[in-house]
Amino acid sequence: MQLIEFTESGLYCRQGDFYIDPWQPVDKAIITHAHSDHARFGSRHYLCHHFTAPLLKLRLGDDISVQSLEWNEEITINHVKVSLHPAGHIIGSSQIRVSFGDDTWVVSGDYKVEDDGISGAFEPVRCNTFISESTFGLPIYKWKKQEVIYESIRQWITESHQSGKTPVIIAYSLGKAQRVLQCISTITDNIFAHGAIWNTQQALLAAGRDLPAIKRVTPETPKQAFKNSVIIAPPSADGTPWMKKFSPYSVGVCSGWMQVRGNVRRRNADAGFALSDHADWDGLLSAVKATGAEKVFVTHGFQSAFSRYLNENGILSAEVKTAYGGEEEEQEKPSTTTEQENEINTAEA
Amino acid sequence: MKAFSELIVKLGSSTKTNEKLEALSHYFATAEDADKVWVIALFSGRRPKRVISSSFLQLWCLEISGLPAWLFEECYHTAGDLAETIALVLPERTTALSNAGLAVIIAQLSALETQDENAKKDFIISTWLQMDKDERFVFNKLLTGNFRIGVSQKMIVNALAKTVNLEPNIIAHRISGNWDPFTTSFNDLLSDQLSAIDYSKPYPFYLAYALDGDISDIGKEEDWQAEWKWDGIRGQLIKRNEEIFVWSRGEELMTEKFPEYDALRSLLPEGLVLDGEIIPSVDKKPLPFALLQTRIGRKNVTKKNLQEAPIAFFAYDVLEYNGIDYRDQPLDQRRIVLEDVVASVDHPVLLTSPVIHFSSWQHLSHIRDGSRDMGAEGIMLKRRSSTYQVGRKVGDWWKWKIDPLVIDAVMVYAQKGHGRRSNLYTDYTFAVKDGDRLVTFTKAYSGLTDKEFAQVDAFVKRNSLEKFGPVRTVKPELVFEIAFEGIAASSRHKSGVALRFPRINRWRQDKKPDEINTLSDLKKMLDTYGKT
Numbered sequence: 001m002q003l004i005e006f007t008e009s010g011l012y013c014r015q016g017d018f019y020i021d022p023w024q025p026v027d028k029a030i031i032t033h034a035h036s037d038h039a040r041f042g043s044r045h046y047l048c049h050h051f052t053a054p055l056l057k058l059r060l061g062d063d064i065s066v067q068s069l070e071w072n073e074e075i076t077i078n079h080v081k082v083s084l085h086p087a088g089h090i091i092g093s094s095q096i097r098v099s100f101g102d103d104t105w106v107v108s109g110d111y112k113v114e115d116d117g118i119s120g121a122f123e124p125v126r127c128n129t130f131i132s133e134s135t136f137g138l139p140i141y142k143w144k145k146q147e148v149i150y151e152s153i154r155q156w157i158t159e160s161h162q163s164g165k166t167p168v169i170i171a172y173s174l175g176k177a178q179r180v181l182q183c184i185s186t187i188t189d190n191i192f193a194h195g196a197i198w199n200t201q202q203a204l205l206a207a208g209r210d211l212p213a214i215k216r217v218t219p220e221t222p223k224q225a226f227k228n229s230v231i232i233a234p235p236s237a238d239g240t241p242w243m244k245k246f247s248p249y250s251v252g253v254c255s256g257w258m259q260v261r262g263n264v265r266r267r268n269a270d271a272g273f274a275l276s277d278h279a280d281w282d283g284l285l286s287a288v289k290a291t292g293a294e295k296v297f298v299t300h301g302f303q304s305a306f307s308r309y310l311n312e313n314g315i316l317s318a319e320v321k322t323a324y325g326g327e328e329e330e331q332e333k334p335s336t337t338t339e340q341e342n343e344i345n346t347a348e349a
Numbered sequence: 350m351k352a353f354s355e356l357i358v359k360l361g362s363s364t365k366t367n368e369k370l371e372a373l374s375h376y377f378a379t380a381e382d383a384d385k386v387w388v389i390a391l392f393s394g395r396r397p398k399r400v401i402s403s404s405f406l407q408l409w410c411l412e413i414s415g416l417p418a419w420l421f422e423e424c425y426h427t428a429g430d431l432a433e434t435i436a437l438v439l440p441e442r443t444t445a446l447s448n449a450g451l452a453v454i455i456a457q458l459s460a461l462e463t464q465d466e467n468a469k470k471d472f473i474i475s476t477w478l479q480m481d482k483d484e485r486f487v488f489n490k491l492l493t494g495n496f497r498i499g500v501s502q503k504m505i506v507n508a509l510a511k512t513v514n515l516e517p518n519i520i521a522h523r524i525s526g527n528w529d530p531f532t533t534s535f536n537d538l539l540s541d542q543l544s545a546i547d548y549s550k551p552y553p554f555y556l557a558y559a560l561d562g563d564i565s566d567i568g569k570e571e572d573w574q575a576e577w578k579w580d581g582i583r584g585q586l587i588k589r590n591e592e593i594f595v596w597s598r599g600e601e602l603m604t605e606k607f608p609e610y611d612a613l614r615s616l617l618p619e620g621l622v623l624d625g626e627i628i629p630s631v632d633k634k635p636l637p638f639a640l641l642q643t644r645i646g647r648k649n650v651t652k653k654n655l656q657e658a659p660i661a662f663f664a665y666d667v668l669e670y671n672g673i674d675y676r677d678q679p680l681d682q683r684r685i686v687l688e689d690v691v692a693s694v695d696h697p698v699l700l701t702s703p704v705i706h707f708s709s710w711q712h713l714s715h716i717r718d719g720s721r722d723m724g725a726e727g728i729m730l731k732r733r734s735s736t737y738q739v740g741r742k743v744g745d746w747w748k749w750k751i752d753p754l755v756i757d758a759v760m761v762y763a764q765k766g767h768g769r770r771s772n773l774y775t776d777y778t779f780a781v782k783d784g785d786r787l788v789t790f791t792k793a794y795s796g797l798t799d800k801e802f803a804q805v806d807a808f809v810k811r812n813s814l815e816k817f818g819p820v821r822t823v824k825p826e827l828v829f830e831i832a833f834e835g836i837a838a839s840s841r842h843k844s845g846v847a848l849r850f851p852r853i854n855r856w857r858q859d860k861k862p863d864e865i866n867t868l869s870d871l872k873k874m875l876d877t878y879g880k881t
Contacts, residue, residue, distance in 0.1 A: 140437040262771030
């Protein structure tokens, strides 16, 4: 019997009787990170990292039952040893290590291997079986170093200001927005944010995180206040009437999908920055190798291609169908993700 | 190459015409003359000769990236562009950035033509490794010969007009026609005095917009001349210096493809340029376009082609007469000259496209309904007082097309698109019913909104059978109305028919797959509209 089974409700550890990132309501759910496709509503008890807990409450409600852990702190559930390890994806994001007897599994959740200075540095964890995401599991996806991308974002901001336009940066409210903030706070403190990003910021501040100050865009903010400022907005706001008040503006999209020219054109972006919170091709391969796993299950993304490549290179691998993908993974699609609906709801009403 | 690749990146990502124009003007103001000549050449459809096939490029790319071929294929289908895929999967640059300019690189490529495969390979690989991603992309585009980046000839002309002190019309004329970017300098191309005489040079075409609103909105009947809108190849027929030249609207010199016109060499007066339609024709009557397609793609036109698909030139305008530019004359005047010339030549390959006489817009609308019987796709309306202008302009010329033919069909295969549709299933194959079977009969790539494409893409991803390779077989569930301009018998297609300009008219979400049209419906359309 596999230590972790793939069930209708999600990844299930029968011995420990708990789920990891289930997509149906369950009794015990261990959560890798607070993005809505991994942290879903309705379970009775949640277990996650200290940093993830306030974000879960922000997104799922104050009344949920949450227990939180430190990274590398081991607990035992029905004789199964469980610990969390930094995944480097967003604040609080964790890989889940599950160990019973001499069998150890690690569920990656979403991850990236480059240390972004915010999310905690990805920690390779030795295991027998690794369950890996594959959002950008093709060799066309190879990221530049964070500092190089940051520099081109800052340069674009300067150029936009010079040509009399207000730069609007499109970034997910949880994860990407904080990195963008880290990037641009070195050149400006005149930063405005969409309500969804502002809400996330408040939750993070309340949890004791230190973040550069931002101003919230409200219906009362006078138009001239935006001159020479930088706006950060979530993808759901892109192209809506909400953007009008920044006119004339220029749109820069931060997403791994911007690696391919066609996607930049399809998004109608003035600039695309391939800044991702997921591992690129080389990152996925190095992470898989560092686990030393004999077997790798590949979830959401280019799972067929990545899994076949691993098999051809001597690592036993299989694909797994999950309900993940919906944050950055699916952002090409204009509607349907719950994340975007959330953001519309929490936007300034 | 750096400046050129920056230009391409800017043009590719800017969404506003003004920004593109600015990027081009900036380039023309700052770049080397030799590089500018090549930019004009590339953006007006002139390319350096291909010296290396794209399969070699792929092979060498696999060799240095160490990727298996199937994975490269997957990447290609996701990125939707070969040049870009290679640029993305190659390993990082290992040596210093090359500072060779566009013209230098093209000259180096051209010199490779006579070299052996190893020399070519060494050059390509070492050049790749001296470039960053954007430069590699542009370099690969040069190699694979495909520069489509949303820049119109008009935009090039306007940007040049900002840089050199010449009227846009003159620039448009200068950069058209038969010039060689290897031997032409920027000054020769755009100086005040024309240095060498190019006898073949065509005029920029005047293009019409489609008429959307009510016909009576354009004014009074007596101000307008009506002609059939033919379904052929728009072209200019030129006689200068005792030679005949034939240009297509895409600025391709096609003289050799139409040996029939050679008979006109001794008959046409010197210094003549006619605008008209190249159409297969017998006894002054046009035949379907499908017939022309049987010979147009061939390098050498055979006797059999000439017999089976004879062509004529249906002239509707005269742009130059006795060596004098006639474009500023009103259409009425040009028409008199035109009819005169054609009558005096009196040869079956040169005809005037007839003027349609009508008493009222209503009458003309009635005549238009019979377009298909005439082998036409509608009616052209031209203001009698209009001059012959440059490019697409609103106001004096309109095309008034008949409604397309339509058929309901079900989607059975899907493939990922290219360019801005990369990594999205947007290219579909459709089928009609034949008893219990489905018979594929056409592909279509356009006609849905971005949002609809995204919905269909999601459906394909959920309902497809294969995991690898470009084509997904999907559950026959989604019904679309396919519109097309014409239908012809075809032995190459399973269904026995070939459509002209098929596209998706709308998504019939109200229809189930068992309500689609049948193969016999298609055959009936073929009987009605497809006979010659």
